[in-house]
Amino acid sequence: MTQAPETETTQRDYPALLREFDLFNPAHEEWKYDAFAYAREHCPIVRTEAGTGFWLITRYEDMRRILEDHQTFSSVQGSPAPTPVRLGPLDADPPVHTGLRKLLNPVFSKTFSLRFEDEMRANCRMLIDSFIDNGRVEILGEFAGPFVSRTLARMVFDEDDQDKMAAAIHVTDAVTEEGTPEAFFNLAMLSAAYLAAALENPPEREGVLRALVTGEIDGKPVPEEEALGSLNVIFLGGLDTTRSSIGNIVMQMAMHPELEQRVRNPRWVRSDMDEFIRQQAPVCTFARNVTRDVEVGGIRMKEGDRVLIRFDSANRDDKKFPNGSQLQFEPPRGGNAGFGLGIHRCLGAHLARVQIAIAFDELLARVTNFRLECAPEDIVWKPGIANAPDRIPVTFDKVC
Template sequence: MTERDYPALLRQFDLFDPAHEEWKYDAFAYAREHCPIVRTEAGTGFWLITRYEDMRRILEDWETFSSVQGSPAPTPVRLGPLDADPPMHTGLRKLLNPVFSRTFALRYSDEMRRNCRDIIDGWIDDGRVDVINQYAGPFVSRTLARMVFDEDDPEKMARAIEVVDRVTEEGTPESFFDLAMLSAEYLAAAQDHPPERDGVLRALVTGEIDGRPVPEDEALGSLNVIFLGGLDTTKSAIGHIAMQLALNPELESRVRDPRWVRQDMDEFIRLQSPVATFARNVTRDVRVGGVEMKAGDRVLIRFDSANRDDAKFPDGSCLRFDPPRGGNAGFGLGIHRCIGAHLGRVQIAIAFEELLARVTRLELDCAPEDIVWKPGIANCPESIPVRFKKVSS
């Protein structure tokens, strides 16, 4: 097999194989042009969905492409609402949407800013920082701990981060079981929370769907998803944007402009989709993009490939801010769009406002090709080391 034998590479593509991170974008680009829906026999076997329009069609037809048991890796736990279809999915989203609204997130904005400043204080005099592990990671975990879990114990959140990392990178039944145990502990503790402590946990333990309490497995599944999404995707987005600023110094002025959050943020998110992929199950024979799929087949939706589809986003493998281009699937798309997207956007905006108040002239502290991206469901680098100059007081 030659280096450019993309058909052969695609037939063995495994989202959990670290080596495949090195060539996946080139292979997806080949697929979009020559074989946009291609079969891989890795794992349980999937149809890879690489083009935007095919992705959209599948995501808008939940009856034909079910999310039930939609995890790309077999899992012994629920991941609702991510792996639920209507009406259960509808009920869970209705219950959780209020505590993941932009308004709810902004209640904690002052605390988020204090956390950013405290974290920056720890390395501001060093002139360099690993944006992922010394800034984005601690900031996101502190926000999640306080806002979602009302948790002040850093050791407990460190354990949560370790469990989430294993789930997203390995996808083993053992890692999912550990995640379920973690979620169960928090839900059990929430039973004794006083009524004035509103938020996610209270919504899950006291809320109702169609007049009945939330089923225990669905409550656990919802918390599993919040752990996974909350700790990984926003951290990745912050890290990637920082990397782009380090590689393209002219972008700093754009991100310093408060208006960047309206449209520029979406372009950063489009290019390096925090949510890389998720699966669907085919419920009946169907034809998509000229490919015959059978009931029981599984499809692997590559949000990160669809977001670089030139047919939807011209010159899709590059950042292009003008004119603005919407509709990206960086946080998913359709009824299963990431429930924490509003929170994530608030966190990203605050993270860069506080960062750029203290530092300027970011430069990558390694060769770009030395950045290692983790395999799995999210697109997240292991580290992003940068150098910087302190902003003059």
């Protein structure tokens, strides 16, 4: 199924569907965008009893208000589903959140990310070499996934031993290729082992591990639980999101061939990339916990309630982005929440942009004319926090 543009319809009982909406139910992917469009028009904050029960936030302005008020809407234990580990700055409030971001922001800046540009480009070329003669590729599993996982493994673990680096890449590749509990467990164990080694012998080079084991929050070392949580967030937040963004852009070019020329223009990274990300937000949703009785959009929320912020719905709110379900490049549309808003704006946003730009620079140097191997309605979208299809099989022509 595809995530088609929202259309007003009377064929479904959207109020009833919204009351049972479950972000982890695959069947709900079929109608969620239509249901959110209905909600934005008729009931922008609606209660769903799925999981622990949430207030669904579907409009842009309500989303912005919540994201910019961390005192009332806490991120502590903010994951929509229980997690066995902390998630670093993502599930923390100030001052812990502020301290972690201060330590990690420098090693996720555009300047720092570009230190790895040559290696990123080499990885892209190697991956393209593996499928260029086939005339087809499953863009997520054969290109975007391994490219992103290898970049993160290199940046985070910064391993000089090539055999150990290859083993680390193998573990991170498995997360994107398999997505099994065992693969995520192995990645968590790998992160824990590297963190323990770094605590015993801090790395000399600037990087993620050095920042976490030598940095301080309020004059104290970063708690090991928070440091490990930060590593988990970097991988869990960075793998699926950038991977899916690359895949989504390829899919749009396959369905709308005229878009290839826009992406070939070096200036596309200035605003066109943002429009692709707005229309298919790489992160669908995350949760907040209400810390005091409050009213939002005419709805009374009580202390202890949970809200589910739908970035994918807010990014298509026609009141903020006219004709919001469609790509519209002119004039540029700023302010989207594809990488979040407020203090929890995505830590890896600069890195993601660099990766996406490099991926298409290398890809389009060698291939052209993407075409979907299946009907658009046969693309299956995975449920959950990330906004990603299961597979995107495409054919292409070589650049002469």
